[in-house]
Amino acid sequence: MRLKVLIVPFFIVMILILSIGYIKPDFDTIQIKKAEKASKELKVTNIDTVTNNISSLNSALDTQLETEKFAYQYLPEVLDQEQVIDAFNFLANQSGLAITKMDLDRPIEVLAPEPVIAAPARVS
Secondary structure, three states, X not given: OHHHXXXXXXXXXXXXXXXXXXXXXXXXXXXXXXXXXXHHHHHHHHHHHHHHHHHHHHHHHHHOHHHHHHHHHHOXXXXXXXXXXXXXXXXXXXXXXXXXXXXXXXXXXXOOOOOOOOOOOOOO
């Protein structure tokens, strides 16, 4: 008879242990995943607005082809660095400065290193 009285509290304790030990961690991971999903959805909406803005700018440029052609008449197709250097020297001389050295280099593009594959070790 005493064993029957102890079975019900034992099952209640076991249910509590199982719910705290196994269900609670899953609930926490679900909350973390929901937060990650919300942040990714925010990023997606930002990307969508950017793509919509780009498409609207492209359509606006397509409707104003004459203005675009007019602007390209005054813009050089190739960057003429000699003209820029001459203008810079002229402005420096006008203000009383002396230019001793000037380098016009393109920025160096940093490439990712290629993975190194190690040779298999020899076993003697």
